Amino acid sequence: MLMSIMKTPGVYVVEKNAFPSSVVEVATAVPAFVGFTEKAENGNKSLLDKPWRIASMAEYHAYFGGAPAPAFTLSASEDGQKADLVSAYGRFNVTRETTFSLYYNMLLFFANGGGPCYVVSVGDYTSDPAADAFLGGINQLLREQEPTMLVIPEAVNLSSDGCKTVQEAMLKHCGYEMRSRFAIVDVFEGNKERTDPAGDVVNDFREYIGSNFLDFGAAYYPWLNTTLVQDGDLDYRSLSDIGPLKDLLKQEAEKSAIVGFSELVDGLEATKDDELTAEAKQVITTNHKILYQVSPIYRDILKEIRFKLNTLPPSAAMAGVFTLVDNSKGVWKAPANVSIAAVNSPCCTVSHAQQEDLNVPISGKAINAIRSFVGEGIKVWGARTLDGNSLDWRYINVRRTIIMIEESIKNAARAYVFDPNTANTWVSVRSMVSNFLTSVWKRGGLAGSTPDDAFSVHIGLGETMTPEDILEGIMRVTVLVAVVRPAEFIEITFQQQMQKS
Structure with a gap:
């Protein structure tokens, strides 16, 4: 009751606040992933193009399904062409037919300390990957306030122009449209050495990334050789057409003294799991184990398939590292000098001298190195944004700390x-x-x-x-x-x- 409306004699109690309103610190480690998934459904409700919050791979499986079936082609290498495999029976290439990799990137994210995140499914494994699909997924995130990072690891599976379009849109979304998020981008073809005859992938990245909103993003080089896919996850059906494989194994069987080898090869079929009985699956497993033991060329082919599936860009792993560092030490701690889990090695070796141009280039577009140190493992060895020439926004932790402070105070100020x-x-x-x-x-x-x-x-x-x-x-x-x-x-x-x- 207010003092101004006292009309009846008596005792009135007036309570006054002794303390000001408090500021609630916003979350800093909630990445949003945009990509293609096996499915996108919550019961009977479609989750296509809808940001959906999950906290574990179990929830990812429930809402978005599993990994895409490996689909590779085995073909003879042309004269003068670099071959993936060189054997006594010829030179061969193992080519990946599909480029859907969000599932493996999510595994890498959670393996490196990832927690709650958002997933925007922009299509299933029958879709045609295109830049427009990713741009649509980014636009859907305009309605969500919680995500603080944006990660699109499948952007590198597009063409160079498509990747450029998506990554520029990521920086614009974070630095212009939202100003409360940080983009983690990948170097296109970052699995190649900088001395590759086709060109310097780092310089190409610096040219196409532009110059807008660079302080709201960071890039890492090189890509990673992960350990996510194991031998037990693959068999001869990872090849979409096993005809060339059977021809190759027949040649090997003719020179081998192993009884039943040739007959085993004749009976191989590429039937998928959903079309098989439990007994048929057991036969395939047995055939695979026998071939793996007796055929070196078969082992080499599966090893190459596993290698290609395990080669991933580092953005998802870094989203996990950001989350781990934020939760253990605070957003103001630079997400660097931290080991990366589920990784065998970087795809390329970066020496102390080679990192000079990555970290302090003339253009200012710093690329953070991922390096292997003897006795210490594989570490993130850089903490700069893409705007390396800016004294204000040179460091990732500075930009992300300011974002946290700004958003926390802004939300609290609404009370006034x-x-x-x-x-x-x-x-x-x-x-x-x-x-x-x-x-x-x-x-x-x-x-x-x-x-x-x-x-x-x-x-x-x-x-x-x-x-x-x-x-x-x-x-x-x-x-x-x-x-x-x-x-x-x-x-x-x-x-x-x-x-x-």
């Missing part, structure tokens, strides 16, 4: 919309923001020996507002923060001194 634009409100807003930033400083997110050194909050008439601002209903708040930056370069100086005894 339409409140009187007076000193009482200004004091409440200043206290609310200062309390939040003090908690961030105590956890190590801001630099400074005292809170006054770490941040300052300014609001008030004559300080951040003019009388005209008051008349127009504008409340201006200025927040200055000193975000911690990584010790990227450590210099240790040694010199000799005179003998003292």
